Amino acid sequence: MKTTDQKKVLIITYYWPPAGGPGVQRWLKFVKYLPDFGYEPHVYIPENPTYPIVDKKLISEVSEKAVIIKQKIKEPYRWASFLSEKNTKKISSGIIPSKKKQSFVEKMLLWVRGNFFIPDARVLWVKPSVSFLKEYIETHQIDTIITTGPPHSLHLIGMHLKVQSNVKWIADFRDPWTTIGYHKALLLNKKSEQKHFDLEQQVVTSADKIIVTSITTKNEFAKLTSKPIEVITNGYDVEKVTKSVLDEQFTIAHIGSLLSERNPRILWKALKELVKEEPGFAVDFRLKLIGKVSQDVLDALAEFKLSKFVDNLGYLSHDEAVLHQRKSQVLLLVEIDSEATRCIIPGKLFEYMVSERPIIAIGPKESDFEAILKDTNTGQFFLYDEKWKLKETLLAHYKLYKENNLKVYPVGLQQYSRKNLTEKLVKNCLANH
Numbered sequence: 001m002k003t004t005d006q007k008k009v010l011i012i013t014y015y016w017p018p019a020g021g022p023g024v025q026r027w028l029k030f031v032k033y034l035p036d037f038g039y040e041p042h043v044y045i046p047e048n049p050t051y052p053i054v055d056k057k058l059i060s061e062v063s064e065k066a067v068i069i070k071q072k073i074k075e076p077y078r079w080a081s082f083l084s085e086k087n088t089k090k091i092s093s094g095i096i097p098s099k100k101k102q103s104f105v106e107k108m109l110l111w112v113r114g115n116f117f118i119p120d121a122r123v124l125w126v127k128p129s130v131s132f133l134k135e136y137i138e139t140h141q142i143d144t145i146i147t148t149g150p151p152h153s154l155h156l157i158g159m160h161l162k163v164q165s166n167v168k169w170i171a172d173f174r175d176p177w178t179t180i181g182y183h184k185a186l187l188l189n190k191k192s193e194q195k196h197f198d199l200e201q202q203v204v205t206s207a208d209k210i211i212v213t214s215i216t217t218k219n220e221f222a223k224l225t226s227k228p229i230e231v232i233t234n235g236y237d238v239e240k241v242t243k244s245v246l247d248e249q250f251t252i253a254h255i256g257s258l259l260s261e262r263n264p265r266i267l268w269k270a271l272k273e274l275v276k277e278e279p280g281f282a283v284d285f286r287l288k289l290i291g292k293v294s295q296d297v298l299d300a301l302a303e304f305k306l307s308k309f310v311d312n313l314g315y316l317s318h319d320e321a322v323l324h325q326r327k328s329q330v331l332l333l334v335e336i337d338s339e340a341t342r343c344i345i346p347g348k349l350f351e352y353m354v355s356e357r358p359i360i361a362i363g364p365k366e367s368d369f370e371a372i373l374k375d376t377n378t379g380q381f382f383l384y385d386e387k388w389k390l391k392e393t394l395l396a397h398y399k400l401y402k403e404n405n406l407k408v409y410p411v412g413l414q415q416y417s418r419k420n421l422t423e424k425l426v427k428n429c430l431a432n433h
Contacts, residue, residue, distance in 0.1 A: 009041055011043045016062075018059055026234055030425060038426075048072055110187050119196055133157070176343060205225045212230070232429075244323060251330070253287075265300060266384055342365075343368055353416070361382065
């Protein structure tokens with residue numbers, strides 16, 4: 001039941017069910033719990049979006065207490081698909097081939113995307129959204145709006161509304177802007193690159209408050225603005241998934257996109273050696289890949305003669321993915337080996353942590369998610385040059401599996417529950433407005 005004393009907050013987001021993938025979960029769950037803390041969520045979304053990943057099962061998770069507002073959007077990706085639907089889907093979902101393997105069409109699409117649509121392909125939604133929402137805010141007496149990106153063009157909607165409607169505006173960055181890994185792959189000319197920096201600066205200095213998902217991103221933005229910055233990570237929710245027994249085989253599962261640069265050759269080499277050296281490993285081992293996988297990763301697996309051990313399951317619904325997380329023997333988490341990705345805390349980390357399965361994580365030095373793994377005792381972290389250490393851990397996990405004793409003992413997970421994170425959002429970002 002909605003109460004008359006509930007405060008209203010307008011959330012402006014591009015990704016919303018039936019969109020699938022990690023970008024949906026954050027605000028889908030915040031919206032679920034905001035009414036418990038006295039806030040009525042109004043959610044503004046595109047009426048006719050082009051989602052690279054679709055998960056219709058997520059529609060049932062949308063809160064009945066949320067007011068959903070839809071407006072049409074002009075989607076350049078829809079136009080581009082007439083030229084190459086396959087390449088367009090890959091680029092829009094973040095799968096960018098390495099430069100050496102990019103076709104002429106892929107290079108052209110990246111160049112157009114980077115230099116004609118700044119900050120991103122949803123920029124054409126900014127002007128009509130501002131026009132529509134200005135009246136909506138006044139009619140429904142909304143005094144706080146939250147924009148969440150990427151796509152970062154949605155922050156431009158918030159910036160204009162703050163000026164025209166005098167609302168309080170919070171900008172939520174699920175990922176960084178100019179320091180995100182794929183930014184350099186957009187083939188930007190100098191003018192376009194400068195425009196990105198200028199828009200980012202305008203957004204972080206105009207918003208009343210900034211929300212980020214990691215300490216590193218907070219430190220980066222603190223160099224650009226004196227506005228208050230709050231760290232609110234992603235988290236986990238109570239999932240209604242049928243319990244299942246563990247896989248009989250020694251399964252290592254990766255859930256999510258495996259991009260060209262997210263290709264841990266040290267892991268493939270370690271697994272190849274274990275297949276050759278450890279008795280029984282070749283019989284027991286399976287690698288489960290759930291989500292979009294780049295051709296570069298598949299080529300590397302073939303190079304290391306691991307293809308016959310791979311179950312490439314493609315994209316599965318969120319419920320199915322969670323089920324695989326809980327039944328797999330080991331969970332794999334991989335982040336690109338780059339200074340720019342130290343701030344990335346993959347959303348699936350938190351669901352991994354409550355799956356009660358040991359996590360093997362590979363990433364760059366001083367990664368923010370390394371500390372979370374250690375603090376919660378949910379897994380082990382490896383750098384890209386720690387092959388022997390990784391191999392020893394895999395072997396130790398395998399031996400425990402053979403003894404039916406491969407377990408994990410997490411601590412302190414409650415701080416990452418979606419409901420607790422929503423309470424933090426309310427207390428630290430909404431209530432003091």
